[in-house]
Amino acid sequence: MGGDDGPxxxxxxxxxxxxxxxxxxxxxxxxxxxxxxxxxxDVIHHNAKDVVEDQISQIQSMxxxxxxxxxxAAIDNKSLGQVLADAKDKxxxxxxxxxxxxxxxxxxxxxxxxxxxxGVLQANHIxxxxxxxxxxxxxxxxxxxxxxxxxxxxxFFMGGLDTFESFIYDGKIVIPSGQTEQSPTSTAGWSGxxxxxxxxxxxxxxxxDLELHAVLSxxxxxxxxxxxxxxxxxxxxxxxxxxxVTGQDAEAASIKAIKDGTGQTETVFKDTRxxxxxxxxxxxxxxGGGEPxxxxxxxxxNGFKFVPSLLLDPVDVTxxxxxxxIVESEYLTxxxxxxxxxxxxxxxxxxxxxxxxxxxxxxxxxxxxxxxx
Ligand code: BGC
Numbered sequence: 506m507g508g509d510d511g512p513x514x515x516x517x518x519x520x521x522x523x524x525x526x527x528x529x530x531x532x533x534x535x536x537x538x539x540x541x542x543x544x545x546x547d548v549i550h551h552n553a554k555d556v557v558e559d560q561i562s563q564i565q566s567m568x569x570x571x572x573x574x575x576x577x578a579a580i581d582n583k584s585l586g587q588v589l590a591d592a593k594d595k596x597x598x599x600x601x602x603x604x605x606x607x608x609x610x611x612x613x614x615x616x617x618x619x620x621x622x623x624g625v626l627q628a629n630h631i632x633x634x635x636x637x638x639x640x641x642x643x644x645x646x647x648x649x650x651x652x653x654x655x656x657x658x659x660x661f662f663m664g665g666l667d668t669f670e671s672f673i674y675d676g677k678i679v680i681p682s683g684q685t686e687q688s689p690t691s692t693a694g695w696s697g698x699x700x701x702x703x704x705x706x707x708x709x710x711x712x713x714d715l716e717l718h719a720v721l722s723x724x725x726x727x728x729x730x731x732x733x734x735x736x737x738x739x740x741x742x743x744x745x746x747x748x749x750v751t752g753q754d755a756e757a758a759s760i761k762a763i764k765d766g767t768g769q770t771e772t773v774f775k776d777t778r779x780x781x782x783x784x785x786x787x788x789x790x791x792x793g794g795g796e797p798x799x800x801x802x803x804x805x806x807n808g809f810k811f812v813p814s815l816l817l818d819p820v821d822v823t824x825x826x827x828x829x830x831i832v833e834s835e836y837l838t839x840x841x842x843x844x845x846x847x848x849x850x851x852x853x854x855x856x857x858x859x860x861x862x863x864x865x866x867x868x869x870x871x872x873x874x875x876x877x878x
Contacts, residue, residue, distance in 0.1 A: 516546030516792045518574040519567030523604075524555045527695055527726055529754055530578060533602075533777050537576060540785035546792070555694060557581045561588050568592045574788050578602040581654035585609060598791060600784055601812065605656040608808040614797055615805050615814040616784045618775045620657045624664020624723070626821040627751035630771040631719040632672065634749045642677040644718040647707055649700055649731065650690040651723045661723040661753070662687050669721075681711040692723075697730030704734035712738075719749040725759035725772055728752035732768035742767045755822055757837055758845040763824050774820045774830055783815055 518541050522534040530552065538550045549567050553560035557580050564575065565588050575597055579585055582604060589599055589611035599606075601615040631637075635644050648665065651658035666685070672678040684690050684707075692700050700722070708717070717735075722728040728750050732742070740747050743766045752759050752772040762768040787797035801814040822830050831837050 514573050514792045516541065516544060516574070516788060517572050518546055518548050518576060518788060519564065519570070519572035520548060520550040521560055521564050521567070521575065521577045521579075522550075522552040523560065523578045523580040524694075525552050526555065527724070527754070528756055529777050533578075533781050536778065536781035537784060540781060541788060544785070544789060546788070553580060555580060557584050561585065564588045565591070568595060568597060571595075572597060574791070575599045576602050576784055576788075577606065579604050579606050579655075582607045582656045583654070586611075600787060601807075602784060603657070603780065605805050605807055605812065607656055610809040612807055612812050614787055614799065615807075615812040616780060616787065616816075617657070617805075617814065618780070618817045618819045620660035621664040623753055623773045623775075623819045624661040624666070624721075625668050626664075626773050626819060627661070627721055627723070627753070627771065628665040628668035630751050630821065630823070631721060631749050632668070634770060635718055637672055637677055642672075643679045644677060645681050645712075645715055646678050646719045646721065647680065647682055647704075647717065648685065648690045648721045649692055649703070649723060649727055650687050651692055651727070652695050653688065653691045653693075655695070658691065658723070659687060662690070665721050665723075681715055682707050692727050695724055695726060697726040697733075700727040700730035701734045704731045705737070708734065708738045716746070717748045720751070722751050722769075723753055725752040725754045725756040725769070728759060728769045728772075729762075732762070736768070753819075755831055755836065757841050760822070760827055760831055760837060760842045761845040763822065763827060764842060766824065770823060772822050774822045774836070775817070776820075776834070776836065778836070779817055783817065787815070 520534055520537050522530040525531050534550055534552055538548050541548045549570060551563035553563055560580050561584060568591055575592060585606050586609040589609050592599060593611040599612050601612045603617045605615050606612050637644060650662040669678050720731050722731055731750055735748060736742060750769045752769050755772050755774040759769050759772050763770060763772060790797045799813040799815045801816050803811055805812050805814045820830055832839055
């Protein structure tokens with residue numbers, strides 16, 4: 506397709522986003538749609554709002570409408586085999602967006618961030634902030650991980666745990682709950698409320714006579730749930746006694762807490778504008794009869810094959826660099842941060858263009874597969 510033998514591609518694309526409770530997906534769905542329409546392509550765009558069956562039927566309807574490309578961020582990475590088999594029969598090119606779709610041969614490309622590195626950055630924030638290299642500890646830490654149906658969760662989790670490993674071995678990090686496997690630490694639907702409940706339970710069960718020093722949290726919405734539970738248990742934000750809490754996605758409410766010192770002290774910024782423009786470039790390259798740019802062929806095994814991937818760099822954000830990384834890049838204004846405004850509710854900014862291909866971060870390769878065995 507797009508080459509000498511297949512029919513001419515017109516760029517007709519179906520976009521399938523997973524949820525509207527985590528704000529990034531709303532923005533990226535819209536950005537992808539705008540980018541592709543800007544190239545003159547027809548676009549259908551659905552958000553499945555956390556309902557797996559709806560995502561399947563929305564994808565099926567887009568296939569039936571005759572899309573040539575599917576850009577999919579899956580709710581449940583193992584649920585799409587059948588609908589993608591049908592898409593493949595009809596010649597649709599499938600791009601797995603941010604989250605790898607598993608157990609199907611019918612995924613052509615994957616675009617995401619170096620997900621393992623996200624966990625490394627989060628764990629290193631805790632290690633640095635508590636001065637674990639200099640201080641004997643022990644430090645009491647609890648671990649939260651993401652939804653089990655999301656392939657990214659294991660990468661965030663392993664990046665964090667691998668980074669903690671030598672400190673756990675040395676006895677500097679203690680995990681009083683003993684919950685160090687992915688499943689018991691997971692957070693269904695990436696939900697802040699679910700995380701708050703689990704933190705309440707952990708505090709009640711294990712911290713009667715113990716101080717908690719840090720919580721490794723994989724996502725800002727989860728972090729805010731954790732912080733709420735800590736505040737309810739009388740930990741005082743802004744004091745040295747408040748546990749170090751990490752996060753991901755640079756959501757305005759979390760950047761506000763980082764800036765004001767009212768809870769979470771770190772987030773990992775993934776410039777989703779770049780991801781959306783990268784995937785737009787992939788579609789454009791294929792429509793033009795070329796091959797999309799990828800930079801990793803050997804990390805993301807979906808159970809059938811290593812999916813050719815393009816991975817961007819995540820960036821660690823704290824009170825020290827949020828102005829440079831978040832404000833100066835025009836991801837959020839200070840006003841939006843101060844308002845703790847959800848990105849999905851803010852008016853669309855005009856005149857902001859995604860950085861060019863040459864300005865984008867690139868990572869040479871992801872972690873070895875052994876890390877995930
Ligand atoms: C994404 C994260 C996001 C999480 C919850 C993951 O798949 O990579 O950026 O925080 O989903 O929406």
